[in-house]
Amino acid sequence: MKSFRHRLPPLYSLLVFEAAARQQNFSRAARELHVSQAAVSQQVRALEAYLETALFRRAGRGVALTRQGEQLQERVNAALSYLVDAVQTVSAPQATLDLSLAANTAVSHLWLSPAMHAFWRRHPAASIHCRLVTSDHSSDLVADDIDIAILYDSPPRQDWVLVPLFEECLFPVAAPAYLDRHGRDLAGPEALFEHRLLDFERIEPNWVNWGRWFAAMGMEEAVPVREAVFNSYSLLLDAAEHGQGVALGTRHLVDARLAAGTLERLGQHQVSTGCHYWLACRRHRQGDPEVERFTAWLLGWNPLSAKRPGS
Numbered sequence: 016m017k018s019f020r021h022r023l024p025p026l027y028s029l030l031v032f033e034a035a036a037r038q039q040n041f042s043r044a045a046r047e048l049h050v051s052q053a054a055v056s057q058q059v060r061a062l063e064a065y066l067e068t069a070l071f072r073r074a075g076r077g078v079a080l081t082r083q084g085e086q087l088q089e090r091v092n093a094a095l096s097y098l099v100d101a102v103q104t105v106s107a108p109q110a111t112l113d114l115s116l117a118a119n120t121a122v123s124h125l126w127l128s129p130a131m132h133a134f135w136r137r138h139p140a141a142s143i144h145c146r147l148v149t150s151d152h153s154s155d156l157v158a159d160d161i162d163i164a165i166l167y168d169s170p171p172r173q174d175w176v177l178v179p180l181f182e183e184c185l186f187p188v189a190a191p192a193y194l195d196r197h198g199r200d201l202a203g204p205e206a207l208f209e210h211r212l213l214d215f216e217r218i219e220p221n222w223v224n225w226g227r228w229f230a231a232m233g234m235e236e237a238v239p240v241r242e243a244v245f246n247s248y249s250l251l252l253d254a255a256e257h258g259q260g261v262a263l264g265t266r267h268l269v270d271a272r273l274a275a276g277t278l279e280r281l282g283q284h285q286v287s288t289g290c291h292y293w294l295a296c297r298r299h300r301q302g303d304p305e306v307e308r309f310t311a312w313l314l315g316w317n318p319l320s321a322k323r324p325g326s
Contacts, residue, residue, distance in 0.1 A: 024061070024062055024065040024066070025061075027058065028058045028059075028061055028062040028065075029062070029091055029095075030048075030095075031044065031048065031054075031055055031058040031059065031062075032058070032059060032062055032070065032087070032088075032091065033088070033091050033092065033095060034047050034048055034055075035055055035059060035071070035078070036070075036071075036080055036084065036087075036088040036091075037088075038077075039074070039077045039078055039079060039080075040076070040077040040078065041055045041056055041059070041077075041078065059071065066083075066087075068081075068083045069081050069083070069084075070083060070084035070087060071084055111142050111143070111144050112142055112143045112144065112303065112305045112306070113144050113146070114143055114144070114145050114146070114162045114163060114300075114306070114309070115145075115146045115148060115160055115161050115162050115163070116131075116145055116146065116147050116148065116161070116162070116163045116164070117147075117148040117149070117150065117155065117156040117157075117158070117161045117163070117164040117165070118147075118148075118149065118156065118164065118165040119149065119150065119151050119153075119156070119165075119167065120149045120150070120151055120247060120248070120249065121247075121248035121249055121265075121268060122165050122167075122268065122292065123147060123149040124149075124249045125248075125249060125252075125268040125269070125271075126165075126267060126268055126318070127147070127165060127313075128147070129271070129318055130312070130313055130316045130318070131145060131147070133316065133318075134309065134312050134313075134316075137312075138308070138312075141305065141308070141309070142305060143305050143309060148161065151219070151246075152219070153166065153167070153169070153219055157172065157175070157295070161297075162296070162297050162300050162306075163294070163295065163296050163297070163300070163306075163309075163310065164295045165180060165292055165293070165294060165295070166292070166293045166295050167183075167219070167221070167222075167290065167291075167292055167293075168183075168221050168290040168291065169293050169295065172295065174297060174298055174299075175295045175296065175297060175298065176295070176296050176297075176298055176301055177293045177294070177295045178293065178294045178295075178296075178310075178314060179291045179292075179293055179294075180291065180292045180293055180294045180313070180314065181266070181267045181291065181292055182287060182288075182289070182290070182291050182292075183223070183265060183266075183287070183288045183289075183290045183291065183292065184265070184266040184285055184286070184287045184288070185223055185228055185263050185264065185265055185266075185285060185286050185288065186263070186264050186266075186280055186281075186282075186283075186284065186285035186286070187201070187207060187261050187262070187263065187264070187280065187281040187282060187284070188252075188255060188261070188262055188263075188264035188269060188272075188273070188278045188279065188280055188281060189210075189255055189258075189260070189261045189262070189278065189279060189281050190255060190256050190257065190258045190277065190278060190279070191276065191277075191278075191279055192258045193255075193258040193259075193260070193261075194279055194281065196258075197209075197210060199279070199281065199282075200282070201281055201282025201283075201284065203284070204229060204232045204234060204284050205234065206282075207261065207281075210260060210261045210281075211242045211243075211259065211260030211261065212225050212242065212260055212261055213242070213243050213245065213251050213254055213255055213259060213260040213261065213262045214243070214244045214245070214251075215244070215245055215246075215248055215251055215263065216244050216245065216246040221290070223263070223286075223288055223290075224263070225263060228263055228286055231286040231288070232284065232286065242259075242260055243259065243260065248265075248268070252264075252269065252272065252278070255278060256272070256277045256278060261281055262278075264278065264280070267292075267318075270318055271318045294310060294313055294314060296310055
């Protein structure tokens with residue numbers, strides 16, 4: 016029986032073919048492989064000569080696979096996947112990176128947890144083990160055992176690197192069924208007094224509730240009649256979804272529910288508070304490739320986007 020070397024074309028030509036077939040463009044394949052376009056063309060021609068068949072045809076500014084090329088791509092991809100699995104099976108396992116993440120309850124539930132789930136789906140082999148800590152007291156979020164935190168309206172901190180994640184913007188939201196009964200028109204913010212307002216109990220003094228929202232709209236003396244007060248923002252939104260009244264929606268935290276249609280904006284009045292949510296990372300964690308990949312994901316993640324960072 017002949018050795019594999021005598022039964023196969025050069026393996027490098029197959030790797031070049033895989034890149035060119037996936038990119039459908041010789042120039043992009045060349046950039047990926049850090050070689051010239053001429054080198055890619057040469058490897059493809061050599062492989063076609065070995066197989067005595069055309070693998071690509073011109074298609075606009077790129078290339079497309081012929082029927083034989085499609086057949087080869089399917090089998091080469093499968094073979095390379097087996098090789099990767101074989102190498103990983105016998106390779107020394109990567110050390111797992113332990114990270115402690117912290118955020119307040121609302122951000123953890125409505126934003127951070129979905130972002131982490133999306134990260135694992137996109138990077139299933141990432142060697143990161145995350146511990147998620149939730150607390151509505153800002154001092155808990157920067158405890159000594161926390162590596163990465165999402166902080167609200169935070170001042171600079173000596174041992175942390177802070178990057179703005181998103182700005183706070185608040186607007187009234189309610190369930191479609193509630194708006195069907197009470198109407199969607201809102202002549203002005205004072206018209207909200209005709210609605211049942213669901214309010215949020217401030218644990219930290221800088222959090223915004225209905226009273227501060229009305230003040231920002233120029234109604235400093237307004238004292239809303241609150242039918243229900245919640246100490247959990249997630250529960251408050253659940254109550255709004257069930258038609259119990261009008262809640263203050265925070266952009267980025269309610270975007271997914273607006274997109275799903277379980278909540279709708281009531282009118283166009285909104286308040287940009289000037290406060291930010293910050294992504295904070297311990298300085299001594301900076302420079303670790305896995306940490307940088309994870310924090311870059313969080314900075315670029317959009318719960319409404321089908322395209323994720325790095326996809």
